[in-house]
Amino acid sequence: MHEPVHSHPCCGTEHPGGMSCLCGRPETMRAMQRIEADISRRRMLGGMAALVGMFAGFRVAAGPDERPGLPDRPLLLVNLRLFDGQSLHLREGVAVLIQGERIVDLITPDAAPEGVLRVDCGGRVVMPGLIDAHWHTTLAGVDMRTALTADPAYIHLQAAREARATLMRGFTTVRDVGGPAFALKRAIDEGVTPGPRIFPSGAMISQTSGHGDFRMRHEVPRTALSGPTQTELSGVSVIADGADEVLRRAREQLMLGASQIKLMAGGGVASLYDPLDSVQYTERELRAGVEAARDWGTYATVHVYVPEGIKRAIRAGVGCIEHGQLADEEAVRMMAGEGVWWSLQPFLQDEDSNVYRDPEQVAKQTRVARGTEQAYAWAREHEVQTAWGTDILFAPDKTHTQGRQLAKMTRFYEPLEVLRMATGDNGRCLALSGPRAPYGSGLGVVQPGGLADLLVVDGEPERDLSFLAEPENSLWLIMKGGRMYRNTL
Template identity: 65%
Template sequence: MNSLSNSEGSSSHATLTSHGACVCGSPLLQKFHERMMADISRRQFLGGAAALIAMFSALHAPTVLSNKPKRSDGPVLLTNLTLFDGSGGPLRKNVSVRVENGRIEALLNDSSGTEGAEVIDCGGRILMPGIIDAHWHTTLAAISQIEAMTADPGYVHLVAAREAERTLLRGVTSVRDVGGPSFALKRAIDKGIIPGPRIFPAGAMISQTSGHGDFRMRHEIPRTPTSPLSPAEQQGVAAIADGEAEVLRRTREQLMLGASQIKLMAGGGVASMFDPLDSTQFTEREIRAAVEAADDWGTYVMAHVYTPRGIQRALRAGVRSIEHGQLADEETVRMIAGEGAWWSLQPFLQDEDSNVYPDAERRAAQTKVAEGTIRAYEYAQRFDAKTAWGTDILFNPQSTGNQLRHLAKLTRFYDPLTALSMATGINGELLALSGPRNPYPGKLGVIEPGAHADLLVVDGNPDRNLDFLVDIDQDLRMVMKGGRFYKDEL
């Protein structure tokens, strides 16, 4: 798990609110989880979820309750547009898109399809699919250092709900949540209680003892048969498992809760206290236990891992998506491509969004990952690996608004339409890997008959650049999810 950061401020602040390297094992993150659940049992937390949602609705009534998404009594015809359909192909003109019952009904020429439809003139702008972030932490993205250290747990979940609305209004209509207690938030969004993107939840990150999801402090070691679960485990952020039997149990628990895919921590990170970047985590047998359990439910396992050894072990065990993997060598990338696995990359480039570390060891690890990022995108193209785009924003409310800037950065490696297709049609294919555990059956990320009507209208020239993603407030004119308008400034 990595985080996005503002480079300003103290080094301790940057350690938590930063981007470009993993912060899952940072001391501040551990303290946050201790605070979150020190005096709250898991049963109390689950029982209070409905109250939190109700409180959010009451506090946020001016935008959520009074400005509910527009509904049309019948079909909608979007016309006078330039179409980017999510495939990466050239832009198309002289086409209209008819939407009905939350789906795209048809693509028509501009002179047809008006019968019985509300006609919306897009003013010659770009119509494109909603954006998909394949590596997002719905509950943990927008809580700051000060809030994490001082706020009560209810506030944290209210912040997550508020950020879900902002995420949708940025044009991100679907996210693959790669770790955290997002099940209740997903349910509230799906029921229309609050606005937000479609969430493909992984539930708790499954980690070995001493692994990248083990947030315990030294005084909590050793664990005995009678030791209570750690705060992070009670919260549903992580689940510690050692041995095939425990991995199998924790995997099945997340599936029971509604996980659409499973997340394993198969290697170390940059900001970790206890697990170095080059560490390899879980044995092949342990990983295979999770893979087999997920496969029995028709879905797959994704693995946080950076190094060639860790990636190859995960692939041999049947992992279908490598998260990060910036240190992969040529042999490993050939294996990713040969196995038909997904490579979920993030542009960690040690730039203005990167974290600032006070110690030389972590700075060196961060530099290593940044250099690996450049090689990774080159390898991905050379060996034709299935490559997804994500951001991995964590604990940084200042940076969540820049979510799509990290998509614009891909033009360093790809032409603009190819980069944009990665965050739409290609990421939609990755979401579909959940098979029968897909909470939203149907195509996402594309504009074609039968696909979900998750659509954006933007001012821009995506065949030339992705500059419109930098100032999304100004250039994003319409957001539709499931055929409903959440933003309409046409």
């Protein structure tokens, strides 16, 4: 005899013998989530394929490789004043010899070998390409709503456009401290589109309710059946609770190609839910991320503002503190004593600041701005290794201020000290990535063996840096890896 067959009301499937429906069982739901995730990945891959197809029609330079070609013979930059990214003075009577992507030597002009191509700099200053140590490659050029809701292909197209603008502002390298920058980095490195060198962190790793938790209220609580959020799927951030989960997520970013790990150790200004003074991640959780990075020969950096969060991160072994404008003097001494880098930004709540309309966000921004001047004063007094960056975030109308934000640092330092911070000092900070550094050594300096990332500028940097606010007029030559992206000499 055959068992009677019944149609179940929830799915319309016929089940023998009146067997209960399996649709609502946990294992069925997990299977469906895996299928949905696979479909999402396939859609994303389709979108990226379309993105590559769009780029196929672009021409920025000659040939299928969109980069300018390397000169067929050595270059010699002559008739210049040199800022080398290390010394606090300008050198004269020196010429820069370049072969391929690197600087071969610094020589006197009359000692040049035969066959070189001389480039007359007209008495202008030659200096290293600028480095922004706190940049968000895919998040700076779009607003928050677009970043969280738009098609991935659109966001990456906007990021590619912004990357080209970044390079043309004279920033030849950025350290990306959060966001899906891996694809753009590859496209730039392969000559698909112009842009700066990128040191990618990948997704920001955050605790539940932390600075990288972008969920809406209706998405809480998160359960085993919830699946990853949209920001996790897109690679902006990832939520991890407990040391084991932090370890897993850090290793995933390293697998994808992170040159350093970014952990969220405290509250922030841009986020709506986490208080600015909150301390995030236990020391054990932070240490798990640090250990994952160290095992790969690199380091972890943390987003944090308040003293207890800074101290906890230092005890956990992080290599760099991002922000930290609300540090107390004890925390600053700890940074100096442990050799931890302090990546500060000129958050002054002025015309260059990110714009917030929520009163709570504005209040947090005001508090950070008040702490900025004290932070720079303590950094100088205690001789903390200090990096410079902008942290322009979800503000496409602010990205053009990148050079101006460096120029206004002269309220805290002498002009050549500021330039050294944004070149040689930032290069040393990025070198913390060790074997995970994507481009080898020689960033931010003009010296034999260094990368030929150079600017020829029309200005007097020993006096002021206002010329950086108008890169379209003041940068006569922009070179990255020996290739000239602008040459009006």
